[in-house]
Each structure stands twice: as C-alpha cells, then as structure tokens.
Amino acid sequence: MPIGDEVLSSFTQKVRQERTYAERKLKVGIIGTGWIAEAHVESYLRQPDVEIVALADLIDGKAEAFARRYGLEAARCYPDHASMLAAETLDAVSVCTYNVTHAECAIDALRAGVHVLLEKPMCVTLDEAADIMRAEKASGKILTVGFQPRMDENMQMIRKIVQSGALGEVYYIQTGGGRRRGIPNSTFIEKKTAGIGALGDIGCYSLDMVLNAIGYPRPLTATGYTSNFFGTSTEYQKPEDAARFDVDDFAAAFIRLEGNIMLDFRISWAMHLDTPGDTVILGRKGALRIPSTECWNGTVGGPMTLYHDVAGEQVETVIPVLESHGPGLFDRKIRSFLDAIIAGGTAPVPTSQILYNQAILDAIARSAALGREVEIVIPNI
C-alpha cells in the first residue's frame, strides 16, 4: 500500500475510533485493588464517559470486597490481571499493583491492545522499563506513568522558569526530599513486592520534578548509596515490620547527566533530620530555590526564589505559591489519560522520559550494591 494510503487509513481508523468513544463510555479495568486503586476508582467515578467494568486482585475476595465498597456490583472480578485481560474487551486499565508486578501487568495489557495508566515508579529495573517501552511501541497504545504532580501549577511553574531561559544553562541540581520518620508498611517494605524502598516510592517524584524541568537529559553515570538503619530496627519499627524490612529507607547519589550537569540527590523515609534540604537548580544566569517540598502531593514548601543579577546587582525574585484551581491532581491525572486516548494523542507522562528516571533508580540501586560508580547504558528500544 502506498504511504499516502497508509496515512489515510490510519486517519480514517482514528476518526472511526473517536466517533466510537463519543458514542459510548470507555471500558476501564483496575489491576490491583489495594490502597491507590481507591484514588483511581474515585476519580474514574467522577468522569462521565467511563465505566469500570472489571477488577482484578491476587488476594482472594479482595476485588469483590472493593467492588462492593464502591457500588461496582456490575463489574466482573478476577483473581489476576491475566484472566481479566483474557476475558474482557477493555479500552484502558489502571495498573495499581505493587512495583514488582508493574512490568508484567503493563506489558500484558499492552499486548492485549489496552491503553495503560501505570502507577509510579514505572517499575523496578531499567530492563523492565525497556521491555514496557518495547511493548508500548509494538502495541500502538498509550502508556502513561502516574506522576500526578505533573498536573500541579507550582510543579509546572518550575519547568516554565527553567524553560524561559531565566537560569541560563543549568549545570548543577540538588534535589530530594522525604521525612524524619514516615516509613510506610504493607507491601512497600519488602523486596518481593516493592523491589526498592524510599528510592522508588518517593525518589522517583523528586527526580521527575527536576528532570522534567530541564527536559530529561540522558543520565550517564551514578554513584549511589542506600541504607535501612531505621526500617530494620525494632527501636523505630514494630518487630514484625523490622523483621521483614529488606528495602532501602534512605538513598543518596551523584548522577552525571548529558550536557555536563551534576545532579545531587537524596531521599528519606526516616533519618535524624527534618529535611534533606531544599531543591536548588543552578544555572549560568540565575538559580532557583524550591523550598523543601512534598512534591509527590504537588506542593512546594513555600514561595520559590529566583536569584539573578540585574544591571550588575544581585537580586532575588520571589515566586509566590500558586493556588490550585479546578479538579484535584488525581482527577487531572486520570482525565489527561482519558483525553489522550479519546484524541488519539500521546501519553501525558511518556515512557520516553520516565525511562531515564527508571535508569537512575536502577543505577543508584546497582551502584549501592557494588559500592562504586556505575555507567548507565540506555537500551535500544
């Protein structure tokens, strides 16, 4: 078929699909009915053009109980994602499983021709992330990663400031965050379910905040450190939680990025300190200070400050905290995914960017295990 016909045929297909979506609701399935699935389902239920038709969870009776709690009695329940994908014709799924099954669930859904909203972190290893991207490419479907802070006005402002050129060429970033005490429990604290600890749980957000602002340059090397002094101690944890804790509760790293940019990163679920510090982005023309932030909620810890010189004088411009208007961040995350499907558009938080985020998490974990700097080799997709 000549190229022109191919383009025309895919255009016709797209128009046909758009009509279809206008005439009916999108059929959505939920994979994993734990804690974060609640936020997904509550948001989907607020969307007029969605019906939740299926739920899956490995734990016996969990999906059924979840369906009853949300009045989803008409939804069909399955004992795992694979049986759900085999039995249902879905438009989209939310993958709300713990980290170690992200890749398997996302890849199987894409192979079944279903669009995917994949919770963060994208997965556990760089190899898994590459496999997800390959499946996405082969399927022609959208996979977006669940970074709701991307939808926040203040997080967007950080990117706007950097992209405006106000900082000039960026050469050094310090970022991270976390808590003095705040170790989650449940499935977050074991390798067999979470794969990685604070590094993946909240580290991925801090990385996304700054890497998205500077345009996601390719990571080249990392020197990483992880520890778990608090998670494994009965002084700070219940004995049963300390006994099964085998992920990190603190991580730090120096990451070299393309463009000769140094990224200095630290993240904590627990430490003897209130905060590991503000985020700072240093450029040749200016610098931005973002007060220590729980960026995973899209919040900044106070007004940001832009440091620059005006007519030879050193000045500081305060960027006030922007008020959020309209739907909450989770609703925006869900809506942006649905709108991309309907419009036949691109993923709001694309794997092409988050691959680099995952590459950094992977490299920090590898470097910490080896006790030396490691190279980051991005696989061909």
Ligand SMILES: NC(=O)c1ccc[n+]([C@@H]2O[C@H](COP(=O)([O-])OP(=O)(O)OC[C@H]3O[C@@H](n4cnc5c(N)ncnc54)[C@H](O)[C@@H]3O)[C@@H](O)[C@H]2O)c1
């Ligand atoms: N975006 C956010 O703000 C946010 C907040 C919390 C958690 N999360 C992410 O959401 C994910 C889940 O966290 P959670 O707290 O809901 O965990 P959870 O342990 O409460 O729930 C996960 C559920 O997935 C099920 N599951 C695992 N593999 C499955 C499979 N193959 N098929 C069907 N079900 C499967 C488990 O049985 C479990 O019930 C994690 O990756 C976490 O990082 C995101």
